[in-house]
Amino acid sequence: MDTTEETRRTALDYVDSLERRDWPRWSALLADDVVYEMPQTRERIHGRDGFAQFNVDYPGDWHLAVRRVVADGRYAALWLDVRVAEDRMDACVWLEIGADGTITKVTDYWPDPYEPPAGREHLVERY
Numbered sequence: 001m002d003t004t005e006e007t008r009r010t011a012l013d014y015v016d017s018l019e020r021r022d023w024p025r026w027s028a029l030l031a032d033d034v035v036y037e038m039p040q041t042r043e044r045i046h047g048r049d050g051f052a053q054f055n056v057d058y059p060g061d062w063h064l065a066v067r068r069v070v071a072d073g074r075y076a077a078l079w080l081d082v083r084v085a086e087d088r089m090d091a092c093v094w095l096e097i098g099a100d101g102t103i104t105k106v107t108d109y110w111p112d113p114y115e116p117p118a119g120r121e122h123l124v125e126r127y
Contacts, residue, residue: 004071007097011069011076014095014103018055019064027052031102038108041116043124050123051106057120060084074098 010029017026027048036045036054045051061084068079074097082091089111096105116124 003073006101007074007076007095008069008071010097010101010103011071011078011095012066015064015066015078015080015093023052023056026055029103031098031100031104034103034106036106036108038110038116040110040112042127043116043120044127045124054120054123059117 014026014029017023017029030048030051032048033046034048034051036051037043045054063083065081065083066078067081067090070077076095076097078093078095080091080093082089091111092109094105094107094109095103098104
């Protein structure tokens with residue numbers, strides 16, 4: 001399998017394991033020092049443990065479905081259909097994959113800028 005196909009598979013596994021709340025499988029896809037960024041809220045998380053805790057603690061009944069994935073070498077872009085309770089929105093996720101095949105950076109783009117909800121300050125830094 002070539003690098004682009006491996007990256008594509010990793011991107012799809014990333015979303016599928018999040019949707020299933022399969023935290024061990026999802027965590028195994030991430031580099032120890034993964035960086036997670038949300039430009040709309042200007043939040044950044046350093047490291048797999050903090051990123052995992054962020055997702056485990058994320059409130060609401062949320063669901064993800066891939067509309068499209070595009071991969072090129074060690075980069076992937078995902079267009080997601082996101083549902084939180086009855087609300088539906090689009091999101092774009094950019095992934096960077098390291099030489100060892102783990103995800104080293106995740107950038108989530110949400111439809112609109114917003115102030116982050118209280119309670120996750122201990123996991124993120126604002127930039």
